[in-house]
Amino acid sequence: MRVRGLTVSLGGVPILVDVSFDIVEGLNLVLGPNGSGKTTLLRAIAGIYRPQRGFVEVDGDIGYMPAEFADAYMTVMDVLLAGGGRAPGRYLAWLAAVGLGGYERRIFSELSTGQKRLVLLAKALAEGRLVLLDEPTANLDPAHKAAIMGVLQRLKRLKTFVVASHDLDLINIADSVVLLRGGRATQLKPEEVDGEVLSETYGVPIEVVRSGGRKLFLPRYDFYRQGEEGI
Numbered sequence: 001m002r003v004r005g006l007t008v009s010l011g012g013v014p015i016l017v018d019v020s021f022d023i024v025e026g027l028n029l030v031l032g033p034n035g036s037g038k039t040t041l042l043r044a045i046a047g048i049y050r051p052q053r054g055f056v057e058v059d060g061d062i063g064y065m066p067a068e069f070a071d072a073y074m075t076v077m078d079v080l081l082a083g084g085g086r087a088p089g090r091y092l093a094w095l096a097a098v099g100l101g102g103y104e105r106r107i108f109s110e111l112s113t114g115q116k117r118l119v120l121l122a123k124a125l126a127e128g129r130l131v132l133l134d135e136p137t138a139n140l141d142p143a144h145k146a147a148i149m150g151v152l153q154r155l156k157r158l159k160t161f162v163v164a165s166h167d168l169d170l171i172n173i174a175d176s177v178v179l180l181r182g183g184r185a186t187q188l189k190p191e192e193v194d195g196e197v198l199s200e201t202y203g204v205p206i207e208v209v210r211s212g213g214r215k216l217f218l219p220r221y222d223f224y225r226q227g228e229e230g231i
């Protein structure tokens with residue numbers, strides 16, 4: 001699967017410009033500053049946005065978990081079935097697989113943010129072999145974040161994920177990293193993503209520390225404190 005020469009403009013403004021990368025088996029992590037076009041890229045892959053130029057080549061069905069969701073007063077089952085068109089049993093199986101077995105009759109708007117994300121993750125998993133996830137670990141406590149990372153790590157042999165996120169921890173379980181900046185994309189192997197590359201992408205010094213076989217990515221917040229002294 002691949003993205004080639006993708007150019008997407010929204011409201012006449014170019015957001016993605018000549019973006020090319022391969023969607024590899026496993027977990028494809030898309031990183032980039034706020035407003036760099038991560039959601040736009042996922043929507044273009046999902047076919048929601050049509051590119052002005054270039055193309056996306058994917059195999060099979062796509063499941064898409066958006067970063068934001070309407071807080072519907074509907075049962076979890078109705079949220080799962082909405083617009084999806086898959087058999088109810090399939091949704092229930094994935095709901096159980098993400099640890100929410102038995103939640104199908106609960107009211108979606110009465111769930112916690114983490115539980116809502118898990119419901120929408122189950123929906124995306126039920127609907128696609130290629131699964132697009134927008135900010136799957138945002139606003140989660142460490143336990144829910146660990147649960148989602150565990151689900152991704154376990155399932156990446158069965159599914160191909162494209163994950164847009166600000167969560168640099170995900171680099172540890174990624175198979176490919178796409179950095180977006182100024183509408184342009186650079187594809188790297190996870191082991192090539194170092195402090196220098198990240199500092200350049202986000203415009204703030206980011207230190208990489210190895211701990212117990214994984215990498216911790218630490219932005220230098222003292223940099224901001226120094227910068228703000230005059231304010």
Ligand SMILES: Nc1ncnc2c1ncn2[C@@H]1O[C@H](COP(=O)(O)OP(=O)(O)OP(=O)(O)O)[C@@H](O)[C@H]1O
Pocket residue numbers: 010011015032033034035036037038039040041
């Ligand atoms: N429907 C739209 N019409 C016009 N401009 C849009 C539209 N949707 C997004 N944009 C603009 O496109 C740019 C990229 O937005 P996008 O949501 O893809 O970024 P992002 O990388 O996902 O950001 P964040 O990390 O803040 O979620 C932003 O400047 C945004 O204002």
